[in-house]
Amino acid sequence: MENRASQTYEIMEVCLLAGKIMLQSGGETYRVEDTMMRIAAAFGIENSHSYVTPTGIIFSAEGSEPTKTKLIRISERSTDLKKVAMVNSISRRISSGEIGPKEALKLLKELNSLTLTFPFMVQVAAASMASGCFMIMFNGGWNDFIPAMIAGGLGYLSNIYFHRFVPIKFFSEFLASFVIGLLSFLFVKLGIGHELDKIIIGSVMTLVPGLLITNAIRDLMAGHLVSGLSKGAEAFLTAFAIGSGIAIVLSFL
Incomplete structure (x- = not known):
């Protein structure tokens, strides 16, 4: 027994x-x-x-x-x-x-x-390239490709570092989106970038909680209401943090 x-x-x-x-x-x-x-x-x-x-x-x-x-x-x-x-x-x-x-x-x-994730700098490089490609996908111009890459890469980098110092997910995402908005504004102000909205949209895509949103919908469809709603709320707060960081930059600059 x-x-x-x-x-x-x-x-x-x-x-x-x-x-x-x-x-x-x-x-x-x-x-x-x-x-x-x-x-x-x-x-x-x-x-x-x-x-x-x-x-x-x-x-x-x-x-x-x-x-x-x-x-x-x-x-x-x-x-x-x-x-x-x-x-x-x-x-x-x-x-x-x-x-x-x-x-x-x-x-x-x-x-x-095991730690199966890619090396840190590979992640940053991938985020940079993805930001530039997303900017092109949203009908941005090729002359904004480099600014979007830099803003997206530094935004992703700041998100990781802020999360290490302050382990509050939404706070780090808010600061990362603020960095992206500030860099995008400076690029346009200096004449390096041209379309502010396209640069920002492409750069913040690496912070968007796509997997959370997908899992929330799939859990709700499978009848797991508690998990679906909680993941949906987490995705909403993440999106709110990203939007708030960009909104503050556009409001005060």
Whole structure:
């Protein structure tokens, strides 16, 4: 009996760690719940329940006395879709019977400790290039391509650094958009840039919460109202912070 209870806790730990990695990496709520329940079923726990919000996961396993329930807190969230794909790959190996609970837990712990994001300067360079391309996509002129690249890259850079010093997401996004607006205005004032609105629009696109908005809509469509509304509110506050930073620049300069 004791051995069975220990095995159940091990399976729950596998499910919770898989859900934690997916949720922290930008996975949708319904995908996280489905993955956790599929892993539990593959390991012999047919009756399991999961409740996922953007800030926590509750998982319950029935079929044993007493019913076991665990809760973990999610404090940080980012975007790393490669980790989501790798958890899905491990989940499929579990479902096919290739690996057991111990091997799955080991693989998930190794995945959780990995840093799969691109180097910092590569991210900044990609943000710069994306800003210039977005500006062209919004019918901007090629003579504003370089100003948009510089403003977008420095805005993305300031967002990361402000978040390190003040770990409040909306505050760092507000300051980053303020930097973008200020640089765009200076480029136009100095004659380096020409269309202020196009430069600003292209530059702020790297800060826009596109994944949050997408996940919020998908969660709402899947019936996860709490997660959908909370992610939608987070996306709205992020958009409000970006708009406020630009509005202050345009109001006072």
